[in-house]
Structure formats: C-alpha cells, structure tokens
Amino acid sequence: MSGHGQTIPMRTRPKGPLKGTADVPGDKSISHRSLILGALSVGETKIIGLLEGDDVLDTGRAMEAFGAEVTRHDDGSWSVFGVGTGGFAEPDRVIDCGNSGTGVRLIMGAMATCPISATFTGDASLVKRPMARVTDPLALFGAQAVGRSGGRLPMTIVGAADPVPVRYTVPVPSAQVKSAVLLAGLNAPGHTVVIEREATRDHTERMLAGFGAEISTEDTEEGRVITLTGQPELKPQDIVVPRDPSSAAFPVCAALIVPGSDVLVPGIGLNPTRAGLYYTLQDMGADLTFENMREEGGEPVADLRARHSPDMKGIDVPPERAATMIDEYPVLSVVAAFATGTTRMTGVKELRVKESDRIQAMADGLIACGVAVDTGEDWMSVTGEGPGSVKGGATCASHLDHRIAMSFLVLGMAAREGVAVDDGNPIATSFPIFEPLMTGLGAELAREG
Structure with missing residues (x-):
C-alpha cells in the first residue's frame, strides 16, 4: 500500500506516435522553497504555478502547523502569510511529510534554529531514508535530534534556543543538505558558511536573495563557498514557478523512443544546475532542441521540442554532471535501452538513498524486460540494441518511488510487449497529471485491477 492511498497497478503499451504539447506542472524544488520562504517572511507571498502534488501539499500543511497561513485561491494561485525569520510556532501535531525527502529535510533546517520542538514522520518509503546527513550539521547550530536507529524517521528535532553560526x-x-543548513542559518547570528566541493542545484541561494537575504557565492580552491548573513527580515515575494525539468523528462524521453513522435514541452526551467539530462540526451544524438530561450523570475526558461531519435548512441555520462540530473537517471536508463551501445553512468551512489534504491530498482526492471544491465555501488551501465530491441512484458516494482513508476511506464510505450508497474499511486507526489498528459499525447496508459 502506498503512503497516500490504495495501490494502483498500471500498464502502458505501444500505440503510435506521441504528438502535441505537454504542459507539465510547476517545478517541485521551487514550489517547496516558495512555501517555506514565504512562511519565513513577514507579509503575503503570492505564488502562481505551484506544483499541487502530494509532496508540495504536505509542505504547505507543515507550514500551517508552524503558524503560517497558506491559502489556495479559486484561480489556482496561492498565498502564504508568513511569521518571519525565527517566528515558527511549535506545532501541536506530528508533521507528516509523506514521500518527500526534500520537504522533510528543508523543514527540519528551517525550524532547527527556532526554540521549539517538532516531530516528523512520512510514508513507508520516507521512514527508510537517512536523515543524519541533515541532523548532523543541524547539531552544529545547537539543535538536537532523536529518532530511530540509523537516523531515520519518526524523529523529533529540538531547535536551538541560542543558535550559533x-x-x-x-x-x-546534496542540494537538500546545503539548503537545510542555509535555512537554519537564517535564524543564527553572524555568518553561516556552506562549502560545496561540487555545485548542486542553486534554487535556495537564488530564492533567498530574491526574498532579501544577504547571501554571496564564491568559487574558490575549497569549492563553492556560500555565505549567508543571519537574522534578516525576509520580504514577501510574487513568485511564478517555472515548469519542472524533472517532470518534463518523461514526455521528452517518451517522444525520443516512440517512433514518429514530435512533442513540445513549453516553459521548462533550465537552471544550469538542473539541466544535465537534456545535454546528455543531445550528446547521445537525440533530436532535442531548446526554443524561445528566455528568463522568468530569475531562472532561465525554454520550450523543449523532442522528436523520435532512432540513431541515439550509448555514451559515458560525465560523472561531474551527476548533481545536475540526479533525479533523471532512471528515465535516462530507459532511453539508453533504446540507444545503440552502452551508456555508462558513474558517480551516482546518491541514487541508492533516494525514495528507493534507484540503481537496483531500475536494474531489476530493465533486466526483466530483456535489457542488458550491469551495476556497482556508484555506477550503472545499460547496453541497448537500438529501436525495437526491448521486449518488455514484465511487471516492474515501483518501490513507492514516483520516478521509478513513471520511468517504466515510459519504457512500456516503446517496448514490444508493453510494461506494467505494480503501483502507480506514488506518481501523485510529483506529477499528478501524468496520466491525462501522456494519454493526451497519444499514449496508451491504463489502470488495472
């Protein structure tokens, strides 16, 4: 059973070309941060294009529990009336973050330097994920964490009464760890400094600056040094959320492998710390173009056009690109199954501690569908034999992981015998309109049972 409802078996089969425009939802990372930073501001933050998936809605409910007022308007926009930096109230209930590692880790950071306590839990997937990577640095501020063995949820965070920078x-x-530390630093005096040896998605830095925080970034021999001045008064913002590049990956990749397809995905955020998949697909020979390049809300945006690409080749994906596409490796492995040659993905051990062990989950399902796969602790290789080569026919386990479920459903759109997943319910956490969007493009996607 999924964390947010009954199990939903689903199946896709080859039907014909995918055609049309795919209007994917708002960016999940920016949606989470919009709600949290709005709650830490004084006044009303207005949000247009918020992703209304379970993960983000759980974050909105959490912000209400900490004292903010979160309202959805009839036109689909949202308002957050914040309580200010350090103004979180102690919640009177357990904070259930559902399936979202991003949500729980960022919220822990935001409350860790407030003199309150809060208990966090999640669904069957989230309670297995390690939290020590966040609670260890939060302890440096003076926060305390008490949870299950291995640093797992349920967990209570006792915020620091007198935080130190x-x-x-x-x-x-890890953008989640970096962001948790920065959010904790908001209510600490002086300067909080985060050093990244390898740059990760920078939405938190961009958005903190937009909300009025004093934050700077410098590339040094140590790495990327981010310095935040604590205890600012954040100013509420009007935010237009760009569309999610991670969600766009599914209609884009489906178009590349389904013969005759031509799909336009408009308004996709192409922050350079998020766009690694699309450059990787181009390196493989995908017919993928960026149209109408522009900037919206401080983020680069473009319309993506993807056409069936029968001549794609396997490549070695540069390991330094991993942080810019960590959520897209599952669907990349599907594309690799229809390319010619071996695609090798290295430096991806983070995939083992996502909503599931994504390396193992994808390997098991791809092998069951007749694809040659090899794996190691921090790498995965997929050897494809070109268009039409994937047999399919298997029922693949989603492991309560939305990206695993969607990746195998994309596989089934081009595999000879189609593909089923045991549970498509987790898809609602990040891409609640996945089914109607894909069927609207011409895919055959059905619920079973």
Whole structure:
C-alpha cells in the first residue's frame, strides 16, 4: 500500500506516435522553497504555478502547523502569510511529510534554529531514508535530534534556543543538505558558511536573495563557498514557478523512443544546475532542441521540442554532471535501452538513498524486460540494441518511488510487449497529471485491477 492511498497497478503499451504539447506542472524544488520562504517572511507571498502534488501539499500543511497561513485561491494561485525569520510556532501535531525527502529535510533546517520542538514522520518509503546527513550539521547550530536507529524517521528535532553560526563543508553533493543548513542559518547570528566541493542545484541561494537575504557565492580552491548573513527580515515575494525539468523528462524521453513522435514541452526551467539530462540526451544524438530561450523570475526558461531519435548512441555520462540530473537517471536508463551501445553512468551512489534504491530498482526492471544491465555501488551501465530491441512484458516494482513508476511506464510505450508497474499511486507526489498528459499525447496508459 502506498503512503497516500490504495495501490494502483498500471500498464502502458505501444500505440503510435506521441504528438502535441505537454504542459507539465510547476517545478517541485521551487514550489517547496516558495512555501517555506514565504512562511519565513513577514507579509503575503503570492505564488502562481505551484506544483499541487502530494509532496508540495504536505509542505504547505507543515507550514500551517508552524503558524503560517497558506491559502489556495479559486484561480489556482496561492498565498502564504508568513511569521518571519525565527517566528515558527511549535506545532501541536506530528508533521507528516509523506514521500518527500526534500520537504522533510528543508523543514527540519528551517525550524532547527527556532526554540521549539517538532516531530516528523512520512510514508513507508520516507521512514527508510537517512536523515543524519541533515541532523548532523543541524547539531552544529545547537539543535538536537532523536529518532530511530540509523537516523531515520519518526524523529523529533529540538531547535536551538541560542543558535550559533556554522561553517560546514557538505561531504557529498546534496542540494537538500546545503539548503537545510542555509535555512537554519537564517535564524543564527553572524555568518553561516556552506562549502560545496561540487555545485548542486542553486534554487535556495537564488530564492533567498530574491526574498532579501544577504547571501554571496564564491568559487574558490575549497569549492563553492556560500555565505549567508543571519537574522534578516525576509520580504514577501510574487513568485511564478517555472515548469519542472524533472517532470518534463518523461514526455521528452517518451517522444525520443516512440517512433514518429514530435512533442513540445513549453516553459521548462533550465537552471544550469538542473539541466544535465537534456545535454546528455543531445550528446547521445537525440533530436532535442531548446526554443524561445528566455528568463522568468530569475531562472532561465525554454520550450523543449523532442522528436523520435532512432540513431541515439550509448555514451559515458560525465560523472561531474551527476548533481545536475540526479533525479533523471532512471528515465535516462530507459532511453539508453533504446540507444545503440552502452551508456555508462558513474558517480551516482546518491541514487541508492533516494525514495528507493534507484540503481537496483531500475536494474531489476530493465533486466526483466530483456535489457542488458550491469551495476556497482556508484555506477550503472545499460547496453541497448537500438529501436525495437526491448521486449518488455514484465511487471516492474515501483518501490513507492514516483520516478521509478513513471520511468517504466515510459519504457512500456516503446517496448514490444508493453510494461506494467505494480503501483502507480506514488506518481501523485510529483506529477499528478501524468496520466491525462501522456494519454493526451497519444499514449496508451491504463489502470488495472
């Protein structure tokens, strides 16, 4: 059973070309941060294009529990009336973050330097994920964490009554860890410094600056050094959320592997810390173009056009690109199954501690569908034999992971015998309109049972 409802078995089969325009939802990362920073501001933050998936809605409910007022208007826009930096109230209930590692880790950071306590939990997937990577640096501010063995949820965070600023080097590339430390630093005096040896998605830095925080970034021999001046008064903003590049990956990749397809995906955020998949697909020979390049809300945006690409070749994906596409490796492995030759993905051990062990989950399903796969602790290789080569026919386990479920459903749109997933319910956490969007493009996608 999924964390947010009944199991929903689903199946896709080859039907014909995918054609049309795919209006994907708002960016999940920016949606989370819009709600949290709005709650830490004084006054009304207005949000247009918020992703209304379960993960983000859970974050909105959490902000209400900490004292903010969060309202959805009839036109689909949202308002957040914030309580100011350090103004979180102690919640009177357990904070359930559902499936969202991003949500729980960022919220922990935001409350860790407030003199309150809060208990966090999540669904069957989230309670298995490690939280020590966040609670360890939060302890440097003076916060305390008590949870299950292995640093897992449910967990209570006791915020620091007298927080101190922190200088912290992130041990592995993680935008969640970096962001949690920066959000904690908002209510600490002086300067909080985060050092990244490898740059990760920078939405938090961009948005903190937009809300009026004093924050700077410098590239040094140590790495990327981010310095935040604590205890600002954040100013409410009007935010237009760009469309999610991680969600766009599914209609884009489906178009590349389904014969005759031509799909336009408009208004996609192409922040350079998020766009690694699209450059990788171009390196493989995909017919993928960026049209109408522009800037919206401080983020680069473009319309993506993807056409069936029968001549794609396997490549070695540069390991330094991993942080810019970490959520897209599952669907990249599907594309690799229809390319010719071996696609090798290295430096991706972070995939093992996502909503599922994504390396193992994708390997098991691809092998069951007749694809040659090899794996190691921090790498995966997929050897494809070109268009029409994937047999399919398997029922693949989603492991309560939305990206695993959607990736195998994309596989089934081009595999000879189609593909089923045991549970498509987790898709609602990030891409609640996945089914109607894909069927609107011409895919055959059905619920079973």
